[in-house]
Amino acid sequence: MTSKTEMDCEVVIIGGGNAALCAAITAAMAGVRVLILEAAPKEYRGGNSRHTRNFRCMHDGPLSVLTGHYDEEEYYNDLLLVTKGNTDEHLARIAIRGSQDSQPWMEANGVRFQPALSGTLSLSRTNAFFLGGGKALVNAYYRRAEALGVKVRYNAHVDHLVLEGDRITRVDFTENSKSHSLSPKAVIVAAGGFQGSIERLVKAWGPEAENFLIRGTPYNRGDVLFDLLDQGVQSIGDPTQCHAVAIDGRAPKFDGGIVTRLDCVPFSVVVNKHAKRFYDEGEDVWPKRYAIWGRLVAAQEEQVAYSIIDAKSKDLFMPSVFPPICAGSIPELAKKLGLEPEALASTITEFNGSCQAGNFTPTELDNLATKDLEPPKTNWARPIAEAPFYAYSLRPGVTFTYLGLKVDETAQVQGQEGPVANLWAAGETMAGSILGQGYLAGFGMTIGTVFGRIAGEEAAAYVK
Amino acid sequence: MSNKAISEARRQIEICNACRYCEGYCAVFPALTRQAAFADGDITQLANLCHNCRGCYYACQYTEPHEFALNLPKLLAEVRQESWQDNAWPQGVARRFHRSGVAIAIVVIICFALLFATARWIGSAGGDGFYAILSHNMMVAIFVPAFLVPLLSIWISLRRFWKSIGGQPLGPKAGIAALSDAARMKNLSGGHGEGCNFEDEDRFTRQRSISHQLTMWGFLLCFAATASGTILHYVFAMPAPYELVSLPKILGISGGLMLSLGTAKLAWLKPKGDKALGDPRVWGGEMAFILLLFTVSTSGLALYGAGATAWMPTLLALHLGSVLSFFLLMPYSKMAHGFYRLAALIRDAQIK
Numbered sequence: 001m002t003s004k005t006e007m008d009c010e011v012v013i014i015g016g017g018n019a020a021l022c023a024a025i026t027a028a029m030a031g032v033r034v035l036i037l038e039a040a041p042k043e044y045r046g047g048n049s050r051h052t053r054n055f056r057c058m059h060d061g062p063l064s065v066l067t068g069h070y071d072e073e074e075y076y077n078d079l080l081l082v083t084k085g086n087t088d089e090h091l092a093r094i095a096i097r098g099s100q101d102s103q104p105w106m107e108a109n110g111v112r113f114q115p116a117l118s119g120t121l122s123l124s125r126t127n128a129f130f131l132g133g134g135k136a137l138v139n140a141y142y143r144r145a146e147a148l149g150v151k152v153r154y155n156a157h158v159d160h161l162v163l164e165g166d167r168i169t170r171v172d173f174t175e176n177s178k179s180h181s182l183s184p185k186a187v188i189v190a191a192g193g194f195q196g197s198i199e200r201l202v203k204a205w206g207p208e209a210e211n212f213l214i215r216g217t218p219y220n221r222g223d224v225l226f227d228l229l230d231q232g233v234q235s236i237g238d239p240t241q242c243h244a245v246a247i248d249g250r251a252p253k254f255d256g257g258i259v260t261r262l263d264c265v266p267f268s269v270v271v272n273k274h275a276k277r278f279y280d281e282g283e284d285v286w287p288k289r290y291a292i293w294g295r296l297v298a299a300q301e302e303q304v305a306y307s308i309i310d311a312k313s314k315d316l317f318m319p320s321v322f323p324p325i326c327a328g329s330i331p332e333l334a335k336k337l338g339l340e341p342e343a344l345a346s347t348i349t350e351f352n353g354s355c356q357a358g359n360f361t362p363t364e365l366d367n368l369a370t371k372d373l374e375p376p377k378t379n380w381a382r383p384i385a386e387a388p389f390y391a392y393s394l395r396p397g398v399t400f401t402y403l404g405l406k407v408d409e410t411a412q413v414q415g416q417e418g419p420v421a422n423l424w425a426a427g428e429t430m431a432g433s434i435l436g437q438g439y440l441a442g443f444g445m446t447i448g449t450v451f452g453r454i455a456g457e458e459a460a461a462y463v464k
Numbered sequence: 465m466s467n468k469a470i471s472e473a474r475r476q477i478e479i480c481n482a483c484r485y486c487e488g489y490c491a492v493f494p495a496l497t498r499q500a501a502f503a504d505g506d507i508t509q510l511a512n513l514c515h516n517c518r519g520c521y522y523a524c525q526y527t528e529p530h531e532f533a534l535n536l537p538k539l540l541a542e543v544r545q546e547s548w549q550d551n552a553w554p555q556g557v558a559r560r561f562h563r564s565g566v567a568i569a570i571v572v573i574i575c576f577a578l579l580f581a582t583a584r585w586i587g588s589a590g591g592d593g594f595y596a597i598l599s600h601n602m603m604v605a606i607f608v609p610a611f612l613v614p615l616l617s618i619w620i621s622l623r624r625f626w627k628s629i630g631g632q633p634l635g636p637k638a639g640i641a642a643l644s645d646a647a648r649m650k651n652l653s654g655g656h657g658e659g660c661n662f663e664d665e666d667r668f669t670r671q672r673s674i675s676h677q678l679t680m681w682g683f684l685l686c687f688a689a690t691a692s693g694t695i696l697h698y699v700f701a702m703p704a705p706y707e708l709v710s711l712p713k714i715l716g717i718s719g720g721l722m723l724s725l726g727t728a729k730l731a732w733l734k735p736k737g738d739k740a741l742g743d744p745r746v747w748g749g750e751m752a753f754i755l756l757l758f759t760v761s762t763s764g765l766a767l768y769g770a771g772a773t774a775w776m777p778t779l780l781a782l783h784l785g786s787v788l789s790f791f792l793l794m795p796y797s798k799m800a801h802g803f804y805r806l807a808a809l810i811r812d813a814q815i816k
Contacts, residue, residue, distance in 0.1 A: 139666040258525075259483045
């Protein structure tokens with residue numbers, strides 16, 4: 001074992017992202033000795049938080065960089081809309097109410113905010129953006145935690161928690177291929193979902209998941225989550241589901257983050273590998289449509305699709321990190337994409353023939369719809385006719401999984417016969433309790449912050 | 465301009481433009497989001513707008529070992545450096561001095577020797593104070609061309625640069641905006657006013673911006689001291705030496721103290737920063753330039769303190785020798801950054 005002082009602690013926190021850090025800071029401020037076990041190396045610390053950029057925040061009046069007001073009911077209704085009612089109202093309201101006083105807490109602990117980023121003005125009232133993004137937030141929290149005496153171990157992979165009766169009695173972990181065991185008084189799990197494990201995704205979703213791209217960290221493999229579920233701890237959330245959006249098919253397998261997103265779908269025609277359309281590209285505005293396309297592409301053969309636009313739409317959306325594939329004619333574009341040129345030409349011709357005259361308004365539903373086309377395109381339907389033509393390949397990009405640990409309002413993990421006395425959970429690993437389906441921008445950070453603070457407080461109170 | 469640095473910078477900037485998380489740190493990111501495509505001149509402009517505050521590096525989710533391998537501060541430092549060398553006139557000189565601290569040291573030694581020899585063998589035909597060592601006319605004969613020729617060189621370089629970044633005719637509005645940003649060193653404030661990253665990875669401190677401002681304002685005060693002395697000499701027929709309570713002395717001593725403190729602190733900070741976030745090829749040249757400025761200011765102060773001792777002639781040669789080196793190297797040293805940075809800030813204000 002490593003020397004005692006280095007690992008001397010009362011609370012072990014598993015995970016090193018936003019929720020883990022909020023818990024660590026809160027517990028350390030309460031005077032408890034805290035050790036963070038982060039599976040990633042230092043350069044990749046912070047889990048999916050390093051890819052985030054904002055925090056959805058309730059506020060009764062202007063608050064920091066947030067304009068206007070955003071009250072509990074409006075916030076809750078926004079949540080109900082995306083989850084279609086699939087949420088735990090009690091926990092959801094705790095997260096929502098907790099967000100308001102979390103914002104100053106975050107500032108007090110080193111997080112800095114900025115007005116909404118260009119291209120995201122629609123969020124300036126509801127979401128507080130981190131200056132520098134999620135990694136800057138993570139950096140600030142590590143600084144703060146270390147100043148409070150929190151110890152951090154990187155490359156520390158937790159293999160097993162020993163659950164005896166209603167208590168966790170031991171934490172086994174491997175650090176740089178050396179095994180260690182600790183027996184802290186309390187444990188907080190904030191280790192994310194399991195989307196980093198393709199194997200587990202395939203088991204849950206089916207073989208198609210082999211072709212999914214993971215937008216965030218490869219270190220959220222769900223090892224601790226499944227270890228606990230295997231020991232009879234209660235779960236929440238659909239184990240087969242993940243939140244996936246359509247991203248650039250050329251994105252890296254892991255950690256592509258924000259720059260791989262594509263906003264071109266509503267201005268395009270989307271075809272599968274047989275050059276056939278399969279869904280109404282103009283159904284709705286961002287972010288709603290953004291969220292459904294991951295699933296739609298996942299259902300296509302080889303989990304791939306192609307979004308095709310022409311010259312007049314090229315500058316209507318945020319640039320992607322990868323330049324579009326470009327050609328002077330549709331058949332030539334098809335060849336570059338590996339599609340059947342005649343099939344694509346005929347799909348585009350048919351689409352163009354069904355477009356109607358009318359006013360095109362890129363920023364709102366404009367009812368510029370196709371006529372007698374199956375499936376229809378109900379908004380922004382303009383012929384794909386002006387060379388050069390551009391295409392992006394699309395693949396499903398997984399953001400997070402819904403399966404998690406069931407917790408109560410104190411973030412305490414629930415066993416078969418009531419709560420586990422010294423185990424709490426925060427962040428993505430318990431977010432399934434609140435987000436049954438869908439996603440609300442910036443809400444993951446809200447859950448992580450609010451329940452991270454609650455878990456830190458409860459664990460500290462228990463230890464004392 | 466090396467195509468390698470430019471095209472690598474373009475690759476990285478395009479990733480930044482798809483992310484935009486760093487928009488609040490400095491002027492570079494808002495400037496790049498105004499564009500969808502980046503010509504070579506656009507990249508040179510962004511590179512000169514960058515103050516190397518490093519905030520974007522430490523906040524970046526795509527730094528190595530990520531396959532996108534972003535290190536924008538380094539790439540922009542390289543492009544910036546190459547833009548100074550490519551626009552410089554004459555070019556060979558520029559490359560040598562930017563990179564080599566040793567070359568700078570050699571120039572200082574030669575200038576010192578030159579001044580020492582001039583004082584010793586040509587000397588003065590009589591005069592008070594310093595002029596007893598080197599006559600006023602001799603000083604003018606040496607320093608007027610040593611000041612004007614480098615200025616001409618900078619003027620030629622800046623015109624080339626201005627053309628390459630598509631600059632418009634100068635107007636007062638953009639000029640005032642740029643001067644105000646430079647005077648407050650807004651782009652080293654981190655966007656939140658807590659300074660920049662440098663000596664301790666992602667910790668924000670004001671250390672570097674304070675050192676820089678002491679150096680910049682100290683330098684400007686020293687320059688004002690010399691200018692006021694020149695005016696007193698020619699306009700009011702009041703030659704040196706001056707009383708303590710006189711414009712040249714008040715400006716010179718306060719400026720000298722600030723410049724000494726600022727450069728000492730910059731030299732102390734520099735080894736603490738991560739070399740890999742700048743252009744490592746010119747680290748030595750940059751450090752030598754800081755030490756040269758330190759020598760200029762401290763020898764000036766020492767001269768004030770030891771003006772009545774036997775050390776004076778040697779100190780005078782050392783001071784004038786370092787000032788001469790500084791002037792001669794202006795277009796080919798880190799000093800160039802001040803001119804290019806101001807031009808880039810003006811251009812940015814024109815586009816905004």
